[in-house]
Amino acid sequence: MTAEFVELIADHRAHLELRLASVAAQLDAIRDARSGANDDDEHDPEGATLSTEWSRAEGQRTDAVRTLGELDAALSRLAAGTYGTCASCGDAIPLERLRLLPAATLCVPCASRV
Ligand SMILES: [Zn+2]
Incomplete structure (x- = not known):
C-alpha cells in the first residue's frame, strides 16, 4: 500500500x-x-x-x-x-477514499460531520 x-x-x-x-x-x-x-x-x-x-x-x-x-x-x-488512519475516530480510511483524496485525514463519517 x-x-x-x-x-x-x-x-x-x-x-x-x-x-x-x-x-x-x-x-x-x-x-x-x-x-x-x-x-x-x-x-x-x-x-x-x-x-x-x-x-x-x-x-x-x-x-x-x-x-x-x-x-x-x-x-x-x-x-x-x-x-490511512482517521485522525478523529482512529478507524481505517477506505482505500477508495484515499485514492481519490490521498491527503485525507478523516474517514467518510467523520468528514461528513465536520
Ligand atoms: Zn473517523
Whole structure:
C-alpha cells in the first residue's frame, strides 16, 4: 500500500507544482498589467477587473500551497506508518477514499460531520 500512495502523492504534487507555476505566471502578468494601469481601482474598470483576477489567482495559489502542505503531511504519515488512519475516530480510511483524496485525514463519517 505504501508504494502505491507514495507514487500517487508524487503525482498529485507534480500536478500542483505545475498549477503553482502557471498561477505564478498569471500573477506576474497581472502585476505587469496593473503597473501600466491606473491604480485607482474603484474608478478604473480595467483596474477593478485586474483586482478580481488577482484575487482569484491568489486564491488558487493559496489553495495549491495548502494542498501541497497536506500532501507533505500525508507523506510524513506514510513514513510514520500512520497513513490511512482517521485522525478523529482512529478507524481505517477506505482505500477508495484515499485514492481519490490521498491527503485525507478523516474517514467518510467523520468528514461528513465536520
Ligand atoms: Zn473517523
